[in-house]
Amino acid sequence: xxxxxxxxxxxxxxxxxxxxxxxTGDGKGKTTAAIGTVIRAAGHGLRVFIVFFMKGKDYVHGExxxxxxxxxxxxxxxxxxxxxxxxxxxxxxxEQAGLALAAARQAMLSGNFDLVVLDEVNVAVASKLxxxxxxxxxxxxxxxxxxxxxxxxxxxxxxxQRADLVTEMLMIKHPYTKGIxxxxxIDY
Amino acid sequence: xxxxxxxxxxxxxxxxxxxxxxxTGDGKGKTTAAIGTVIRAAGHGLRVFIVFFMKGKDYVHGExxxxxxxxxxxxxxxxxxxxxxxxxxxxxxxEQAGLALAAARQAMLSGNFDLVVLDEVNVAVASKLxxxxxxxxxxxxxxxxxxxxxxxxxxxxxxxQRADLVTEMLMIKHPYTKGIxxxxxIDY
Numbered sequence: 001x002x003x004x005x006x007x008x009x010x011x012x013x014x015x016x017x018x019x020x021x022x023x024t025g026d027g028k029g030k031t032t033a034a035i036g037t038v039i040r041a042a043g044h045g046l047r048v049f050i051v052f053f054m055k056g057k058d059y060v061h062g063e064x065x066x067x068x069x070x071x072x073x074x075x076x077x078x079x080x081x082x083x084x085x086x087x088x089x090x091x092x093x094x095e096q097a098g099l100a101l102a103a104a105r106q107a108m109l110s111g112n113f114d115l116v117v118l119d120e121v122n123v124a125v126a127s128k129l130x131x132x133x134x135x136x137x138x139x140x141x142x143x144x145x146x147x148x149x150x151x152x153x154x155x156x157x158x159x160x161q162r163a164d165l166v167t168e169m170l171m172i173k174h175p176y177t178k179g180i181x182x183x184x185x186i187d188y
Numbered sequence: 189x190x191x192x193x194x195x196x197x198x199x200x201x202x203x204x205x206x207x208x209x210x211x212t213g214d215g216k217g218k219t220t221a222a223i224g225t226v227i228r229a230a231g232h233g234l235r236v237f238i239v240f241f242m243k244g245k246d247y248v249h250g251e252x253x254x255x256x257x258x259x260x261x262x263x264x265x266x267x268x269x270x271x272x273x274x275x276x277x278x279x280x281x282x283e284q285a286g287l288a289l290a291a292a293r294q295a296m297l298s299g300n301f302d303l304v305v306l307d308e309v310n311v312a313v314a315s316k317l318x319x320x321x322x323x324x325x326x327x328x329x330x331x332x333x334x335x336x337x338x339x340x341x342x343x344x345x346x347x348x349q350r351a352d353l354v355t356e357m358l359m360i361k362h363p364y365t366k367g368i369x370x371x372x373x374i375d376y
Contacts, residue, residue: 172356
């Protein structure tokens with residue numbers, strides 16, 4: 001488990017009402033919006049746990065190195081998973097995704113975090129890396145004072161139904177369609 | 189002008205191809221996605237300038253205090269503007285918005301920044317705080333190696349047409365419709 005130190009800033013405010021939010025759709029900005037929320041929350045002294053389902057160690061250590069350095073933010077990822085094609089799922093991918101879900105659940109129930117982000121969990125569900133029922137159970141067991149954010153395209157309708165806030169990021173225009181490739185520092 | 193120190197981290201990578209992105213729509217996640225991009229870019233050592241059009245000093249100093257503390261990130265806001273209703277626009281609001289646009293332009297042309305974010309500029313255009321033509325001119329004059337991000341609902345079709353990437357954040361479900369108010373640390 002890759003887990004960066006969570007320095008706590010006393011006194012920590014707490015949420016009186018945590019909600020469940022989903023960022024889904026084919027447009028850019030899902031993980032990015034989750035990261036933005038993490039920054040906002042950390043800026044207010046809330047304690048944040050973020051676990052990456054479809055992004056391996058390198059990704060987390062590169063792109064989100066800055067997140068790990070923030071006080072009150074704990075970043076977790078398991079294995080070198082990265083993106084897994086639905087038809088190329090191996091047992092170790094399921095194991096890693098299972099560990100990620102368990103870590104999110106533990107963080108959510110620990111009382112040590114105000115915001116728990118499950119990045120790309122929707123894709124993990126769609127790719128059968130984790131069971132939908134497990135994620136629904138996570139939502140059902142969410143304490144009132146913990147905010148949950150689930151990201152990734154293909155959000156299951158039952159997750160959407162259970163969430164309090166759902167934003168669909170809709171691709172109106174994307175440079176990839178013009179043949180422009182993803183650029184380091186901006187897109188990843 | 190509220191401008192926090194931009195510490196530079198040598199050596200700074202640079203963008204070979206800067207694009208123009210717009211985050212618009214009525215859903216949650218527009219500014220949040222821009223902030224997420226700022227974090228990503230800063231994490232890679234890119235130099236970022238972000239100016240807030242519809243958010244006053246208090247907002248920037250509270251919510252985005254953490255941004256100002258990041259190396260390579262310069263945060264700017266003008267006056268105590270905050271949200272301005274279209275029918276309550278005063279000359280000083282226009283002046284402040286004009287200063288914000290001028291600052292963005294200066295940052296974009298200075299060679300000192302790789303990413304320039306104009307937060308809520310779409311709303312500023314829709315509220316006639318700044319002229320659409322001025323923003324179009326900004327886009328036209330954007331150097332090839334500077335990334336521009338424009339956020340806010342009501343993005344003018346001519347801005348959408350000119351942008352390389354446009355994401356519409358679509359509100360599928362929002363807790364406000366259930367009477368739940370915005371919560372500090374999460375929503376603002």
